[in-house]
Each structure stands twice: as C-alpha cells, then as structure tokens.
Amino acid sequence: MEIHKTSWLMGLLVTVLFIYLLAPVILVFPISFSGDEVLRFPPTSWSLRWYEALFDNRDMLRAFWTSLTLAFVVTILSLVIGIPAAWVIVRMEFKGRDLLFNVFTAPLLLPTIVLGLAILIVFASFGLLATMRGLVLAHLVVSLPYALRILAVSLATQDRSCEEAALTLGAKPLSVFFRVTLPMLSSGIVAAAALCFLVSFDEVVITLFLTGPRISTLPVELYDYVYNTADPMVAAASVLLILLTLGVILVVERAMGLGRAFVK
Amino acid sequence: MMLERNMTASPSRTAKVAEDHLVLSEVGMTFGTADVIPSLSLAVRRGEMVAFLGPSGCGKTTTLRMIAGLIAPSRGRISVGWRDITRLPVHERDMGLVFQSYALFPHMTVSQNVAFGLEMRGIAKREIRVRVETALEMVQLGHLSDRKPRALSGGQQQRVALARALVVEPSILLLDEPLSNLDAKLRDEMRVQIRSLQQQSGITAVFVTHDQVEALSMCDRIVVMRGGHIEQFGTPGEIYEHPATPFVASFVGRTNRLSGVVEPSGRLAAAGQGLLAEGALPVGQVQIMMRPHRVALLAAHEHVPPGHNALRGRLTGITFVGDLIQANVRVGEDEITVEQPTRRSTALPLMGAEVTVSWEAGDTMVFAGGAT
Structure with a gap:
C-alpha cells in the first residue's frame, strides 16, 4: 500500500494542520460546560448553567427559529429556482448561455460586505429591511450561486443517453424530466440543499445590514451578544450549532456518501 | 465459396422479398459548415436486419440518430411504412433504441426499467407485469428483476436494455454499437442472441457497428459507409465477394x-x-x-x-x-x-x-x- 509509506514528516504536518484548523472548534466544547462567569480557558469549575441560560434566553430562541425557518425556505427556493435554471443553462443551446451562468454565479466572487451594502440600499427603498421576505431574498443571492453550480455540474456529468432512451420509449419531455432527469440528479440535489441550508444558516455579513430589533437571526444575535457580554453562553450556543451542522452533513453522508455529493 | 452458400441459406433470402419498411430519401445532415452527411438514400425491408458498417466518423451513428429522431436531418425525408416521420418527435416514433452505454435508468430496478415504456403507453398494470416478466424470461434474466442495473454485469445490462426496447413491440429496433463494451466471449454470445431475438420477433432492425464480423455474421444486408455516403449496400456475400470499391474491399475482410x-x-x-x-x-x-x-x-x-x-x-x-x-x-x-x-x-x-x-x-x- 503506497499510501502508508508517506514519511513521518508528512504525517506530522497533517496533524499540525488538523490541530490548527480544529482546535478552536474543539475548545468550545469544554468552555460550554464552564461554571465561570466569564469566558476563559481552562474553566475553573464545571456546570450546565450556560445551556440553561441559553434556553432561558427568549431572544436567542426566537432568533434560532427565525434562522431555521429562513434556512429552510431559502433552501427550498434555491432548489425550485436552481434546478430549472441549471437545466436551461446546461441543456439548452442558446447565445449568452455562459454569460447567464456567470451572472448567476457572480455573487460568489463579490465581497459580501459590498453585497450587503448594495442590498441594504435597494431593500431600503422597497421596505424590505428587517422583514422575513427581505432576509429570504438576500440569502437567495448568496445561496443560489452555490445551488446552481452544484446542480449544473451534476447535470452536465449526467449520462444523457438515459434521457434519450426514455424519449425513444415514448416518454414526453416533461415525463422524462420528472421520471429520469430529476431522480438521476438526486445526489446533486441533496448536496445543493445541504450547502444552501448551511450557507443561509451561517450567513452573518449581509444579514447584519438587514436585521434589527424586530427580526434577527441566530448568528447575528450571537454576534450582538458577544459584543456586549463575555460569558460562556455563546460557547454553549456554538456547541449546538456545530452539532446541527454535523447533523446536516450526516444526512448527506447517509443519503449518498459525502465524497460523491460534494466532490463529483 | 463456403461463405456464399451460407448466405443463400439465410432466411430472408429464401423468403419472398418483403416490402420496404424504413425508407431514407436524400437525407442530409449539416453541422455548422460541415456536410456530415451530404445525401443518403436507402430502404430497409420489413423484417430484415441491416448493418450500418463503417469506420468512426462515417456518419453511421448520425444516421441512426436521425432515424430515432434524436437529431433532425437538415434535409430529406424519412418514412416508416410509407408514413413520413421526418418531423415526428422522438416519443411518438415508436422505435426501440439500444445504446452502446446501455443507458439503463440507474434509479430503477430491472423490471421497472423494462416496464417504463409500457407505462408511458398507458398500459394496464396487470398487463405490464405479465409482459415485463415475459420479456425478462426472453433474455434469461427473470431471476434478477429486482436488482438495480449497477448490480449487473455488462452483458446482463445489455440484455435488460434489449428487453426494455423490445417489450414495447416497436416498429423498428435500432442498435447502436450494442456489443462494443463487452468482452470477446460475451460478444459472441450476444451476437447469436440478438440475431435470434430479432428473427423470432420478425422485427425490422438497424444495427450500427464498426466491426465487420458483427455485420457479416448477424445481418441480412450491409450498408458500408464512408465519409457520410454509402459505398455499397448488399448482402454479406456480395459485400465480401464483389466489393464495389477498393474501400469496401479493404474494410471488409483483409486484402x-x-x-x-x-x-x-x-x-x-x-x-x-x-x-x-x-x-x-x-x-x-x-x-x-x-x-x-x-x-x-x-x-x-x-x-x-x-x-x-x-x-x-x-x-x-x-x-x-x-x-x-x-x-x-x-x-x-x-x-x-x-x-x-x-x-x-x-x-x-x-x-x-x-x-x-x-x-x-x-x-x-x-x-x-x-x-x-
């Protein structure tokens, strides 16, 4: 086995890299069980008080439900818009196809702070600030490019002869789409959905411009909280967020295997 | 002269000459500025199996796809049993197509694959079950009906594809290099099996191949193609013994x-x-x-x-x-x-x-x- 022959130096490097990447995340776990009044490591005593505090914090809970609903709606809309868009871009032959794809995915390249500012200016004049509708629209700007990119790639790598076979067997184009194209796209759809969900759930920069006392998402609420207070409750919230993210990834992994979903 | 004797014994030669079934008249295909197929005319008789034989890029697959309706000819006319189908959409053409890559639906079981065409025709569930079963027995795959295509060998997948195409009783069976992804031994078996299924059902068939052995041994007549036009159209015996052009002589058999x-x-x-x-x-x-x-x-x-x-x-x-x-x-x-x-x-x-x-x-x- 060639792979085991990598030198110890390489092994060390990978280990250091992993520690560097994961240490802050791992540190959050012990801190969340701290019994101290302030954020510090290592904690001097242990307790579950910050979890209790978190679940007693009505603003946090409200923000959590907002985030969850938002991510859910954004994911569904990303798919509903992304699947037909990807189909048109990949399958139809027309002028400006590449241009369309680039316009759709351009937000990925723009600094989010610029996007946030632009969205703020536009939304202000439409009365969309601090509304659920506004948040959904803003998050779509960020999640759609991801969805479109993943869906377009899986659609482009799909074996077209299956669709052709379905046509020759007498299936109308719409039946071909629903009976063959869509089911064959399922791994791409699950991957896109997972990514959209996480992108929306984690989004802070743009959301900061759009939230206010009336409506706020969990990341923004946490940000505000840390800005004012430095107690370990944010660690408890972080742990729950990490577990939620892991849960989403596990669902994808169960559905098709992580490698296949994202790497393909 | 063994070969010639064999050829005269083939059923379509002894039977009375059948009527023309699939007719291509001056069919042409232009991609951009390239005349892939300048002008092609030929007639396939009812119940015979005709090979489109030629090197890659000779236009044989393009012609097959035009017959199936997957690409539209730039000019000319295609008809089946005197009905003009040139502008008919694929799903109304009633043709069975077997792909080189099998093109089985990966998310459906073997029997769901075979049932697909029948479902699209709105046939009753009960009848579908019976016909799918019969079709799978015909290719000796009845015992694998609940498997997913991924779990089958190449030869088995090809047989499912064949059953799927034949179960709807299409007017014409189109085979696009169906054997080229199989290993040599399997190819020999499938050659015999495809030919006998075609003869049993009496279906008109077009077989695209670059392999002269497949064309000579399986088909009633052979269209030898090069550069988008027909070099020769004749029985295997005629093609081998009386090649019309030096190309045919050197492409079919060694010379x-x-x-x-x-x-x-x-x-x-x-x-x-x-x-x-x-x-x-x-x-x-x-x-x-x-x-x-x-x-x-x-x-x-x-x-x-x-x-x-x-x-x-x-x-x-x-x-x-x-x-x-x-x-x-x-x-x-x-x-x-x-x-x-x-x-x-x-x-x-x-x-x-x-x-x-x-x-x-x-x-x-x-x-x-x-x-x-």
Missing part, C-alpha cells in the same frame, strides 16, 4: 493490393506480368486486389492450373502459425501476403527464394484508378 494496368487491348498486367480477371475491365491504371487466404504459395517453376493467375516474386518473410503459414512475397513494387493452411508435407521455401503466387482468376478484384 492484398497491387498496382497494375489494363492495356487498351484489354490485357491486365502487374509488375510486367499478365493476369486473368473476370468481367469487364477499366482501361488505364488499376488497383488489383485479392484475399490473402485465396492465394497459394508455389515453388518458382511449379505447374499452375489453367484459369489461375501466377505472379513471380521473391519471398521476403515467412511465419509458421501452426494451422497457417503467412508469407510475404515481393512482386515488383508491391508486396503480397499469402495465407495458406499447413499440411504435414509442406516444405517451407527459404527466405529470398524465387517463388510463384497463384490464385483463381475469379478471385481477382480490379478497380479503376491508381493506389490512394
């Missing part, structure tokens, strides 16, 4: 090529030596061809029977392959390959020796024009 000349007097000669051939000969520069296994290797002064050609040359190579001797003989500027079955008493001539190559006058193929 020797000599440059020669036909003098105004009608005398045929190569390397300054006179030769016999049957039929009318074109005056001027010609290419002379004959199959290696129809040529015999003789000692320099051995007697040549009447009606046989004889050319003197020098032996430049000889290989003993057990049941065959392969020899190369230099005649003037050209080299002739001889393949001759071995006998116990065969004495191998020495390299560089003067030898005579000989073949029947009727085995000489003569084509106008110099070597290309």
Whole structure:
C-alpha cells in the first residue's frame, strides 16, 4: 500500500494542520460546560448553567427559529429556482448561455460586505429591511450561486443517453424530466440543499445590514451578544450549532456518501 | 465459396422479398459548415436486419440518430411504412433504441426499467407485469428483476436494455454499437442472441457497428459507409465477394493490393506480368486486389492450373502459425501476403527464394484508378 509509506514528516504536518484548523472548534466544547462567569480557558469549575441560560434566553430562541425557518425556505427556493435554471443553462443551446451562468454565479466572487451594502440600499427603498421576505431574498443571492453550480455540474456529468432512451420509449419531455432527469440528479440535489441550508444558516455579513430589533437571526444575535457580554453562553450556543451542522452533513453522508455529493 | 452458400441459406433470402419498411430519401445532415452527411438514400425491408458498417466518423451513428429522431436531418425525408416521420418527435416514433452505454435508468430496478415504456403507453398494470416478466424470461434474466442495473454485469445490462426496447413491440429496433463494451466471449454470445431475438420477433432492425464480423455474421444486408455516403449496400456475400470499391474491399475482410494496368487491348498486367480477371475491365491504371487466404504459395517453376493467375516474386518473410503459414512475397513494387493452411508435407521455401503466387482468376478484384 503506497499510501502508508508517506514519511513521518508528512504525517506530522497533517496533524499540525488538523490541530490548527480544529482546535478552536474543539475548545468550545469544554468552555460550554464552564461554571465561570466569564469566558476563559481552562474553566475553573464545571456546570450546565450556560445551556440553561441559553434556553432561558427568549431572544436567542426566537432568533434560532427565525434562522431555521429562513434556512429552510431559502433552501427550498434555491432548489425550485436552481434546478430549472441549471437545466436551461446546461441543456439548452442558446447565445449568452455562459454569460447567464456567470451572472448567476457572480455573487460568489463579490465581497459580501459590498453585497450587503448594495442590498441594504435597494431593500431600503422597497421596505424590505428587517422583514422575513427581505432576509429570504438576500440569502437567495448568496445561496443560489452555490445551488446552481452544484446542480449544473451534476447535470452536465449526467449520462444523457438515459434521457434519450426514455424519449425513444415514448416518454414526453416533461415525463422524462420528472421520471429520469430529476431522480438521476438526486445526489446533486441533496448536496445543493445541504450547502444552501448551511450557507443561509451561517450567513452573518449581509444579514447584519438587514436585521434589527424586530427580526434577527441566530448568528447575528450571537454576534450582538458577544459584543456586549463575555460569558460562556455563546460557547454553549456554538456547541449546538456545530452539532446541527454535523447533523446536516450526516444526512448527506447517509443519503449518498459525502465524497460523491460534494466532490463529483 | 463456403461463405456464399451460407448466405443463400439465410432466411430472408429464401423468403419472398418483403416490402420496404424504413425508407431514407436524400437525407442530409449539416453541422455548422460541415456536410456530415451530404445525401443518403436507402430502404430497409420489413423484417430484415441491416448493418450500418463503417469506420468512426462515417456518419453511421448520425444516421441512426436521425432515424430515432434524436437529431433532425437538415434535409430529406424519412418514412416508416410509407408514413413520413421526418418531423415526428422522438416519443411518438415508436422505435426501440439500444445504446452502446446501455443507458439503463440507474434509479430503477430491472423490471421497472423494462416496464417504463409500457407505462408511458398507458398500459394496464396487470398487463405490464405479465409482459415485463415475459420479456425478462426472453433474455434469461427473470431471476434478477429486482436488482438495480449497477448490480449487473455488462452483458446482463445489455440484455435488460434489449428487453426494455423490445417489450414495447416497436416498429423498428435500432442498435447502436450494442456489443462494443463487452468482452470477446460475451460478444459472441450476444451476437447469436440478438440475431435470434430479432428473427423470432420478425422485427425490422438497424444495427450500427464498426466491426465487420458483427455485420457479416448477424445481418441480412450491409450498408458500408464512408465519409457520410454509402459505398455499397448488399448482402454479406456480395459485400465480401464483389466489393464495389477498393474501400469496401479493404474494410471488409483483409486484402492484398497491387498496382497494375489494363492495356487498351484489354490485357491486365502487374509488375510486367499478365493476369486473368473476370468481367469487364477499366482501361488505364488499376488497383488489383485479392484475399490473402485465396492465394497459394508455389515453388518458382511449379505447374499452375489453367484459369489461375501466377505472379513471380521473391519471398521476403515467412511465419509458421501452426494451422497457417503467412508469407510475404515481393512482386515488383508491391508486396503480397499469402495465407495458406499447413499440411504435414509442406516444405517451407527459404527466405529470398524465387517463388510463384497463384490464385483463381475469379478471385481477382480490379478497380479503376491508381493506389490512394
């Protein structure tokens, strides 16, 4: 086995890299069980008080439900818009196809702070600030490019002869789409959905411009909280967020295997 | 002449000539500025299996896809049983297509794959179940009906694809290089199986292939294609024994090529030596061809029977392959390959020796024009 022959130096490097990447995340776990009044490591005593505090914090809970609903709606809309868009871009032959794809995915390249500012200016004049509708629209700007990119790639790598076979067997184009194209796209759809969900759930920069006392998402609420207070409750919230993210990834992994979903 | 006898025994030749079923009239295809297919006309009779044979890029698959409706011809007319289908969408054409890549639906089981076409035709669930079962029995896959295609071997997948195409009883069966992804042994089995299924159902079939053995052994007639046009359309026997062009002669079966000349007097000669051939000969520069296994290797002064050609040359190579001797003989500027079955008493001539190559006058193929 060639792979085991990598030198110890390489092994060390990978280990250091992993520690560097994961240490802050791992540190959050012990801190969340701290019994101290302030954020510090290592904690001097242990307790579950910050979890209790978190679940007693009505603003946090409200923000959590907002985030969850938002991510859910954004994911569904990303798919509903992304699947037909990807189909048109990949399958139809027309002028400006590449241009369309680039316009759709351009937000990925723009600094989010610029996007946030632009969205703020536009939304202000439409009365969309601090509304659920506004948040959904803003998050779509960020999640759609991801969805479109993943869906377009899986659609482009799909074996077209299956669709052709379905046509020759007498299936109308719409039946071909629903009976063959869509089911064959399922791994791409699950991957896109997972990514959209996480992108929306984690989004802070743009959301900061759009939230206010009336409506706020969990990341923004946490940000505000840390800005004012430095107690370990944010660690408890972080742990729950990490577990939620892991849960989403596990669902994808169960559905098709992580490698296949994202790497393909 | 074994081959010819076999061919005359094939059923479509003994049966009375059937009516034309699939007709292409002056069909052409242009991609951008390239005339992929300038103009193609042919008629496939009801119940026969016709091969489109040619090297890659000859337009055979393009033609098949135009028949299936997957691409629209730029001009011309395609009809099935006198009904014009040129502009008919794919799903209304009622054709069964078997792909080189099998193209089974990966998310459906074997029986769901086979049932798909029947469902699209709105056939009752009960009848679908019976017909799917029958179709799978026909390809000996009844026991695998609940498997996903991924869990099947290549040959099994190809049989599912065949059952899926045939179960809807299409008017025409189209096969696009169906055997080229299979290993040699499986290919032989599938060849026999596809042919017998086609004959049992009496379905009109078009078989696209680049493999001359598949075309010769499976099909009633062969269309040899090159560069988007038809070189020759005939039975396997005609194609092999009476190739219409040098391309057909060298693409179907192996062949020797000599440059020669036909003098105004009608005398045929190569390397300054006179030769016999049957039929009318074109005056001027010609290419002379004959199959290696129809040529015999003789000692320099051995007697040549009447009606046989004889050319003197020098032996430049000889290989003993057990049941065959392969020899190369230099005649003037050209080299002739001889393949001759071995006998116990065969004495191998020495390299560089003067030898005579000989073949029947009727085995000489003569084509106008110099070597290309």
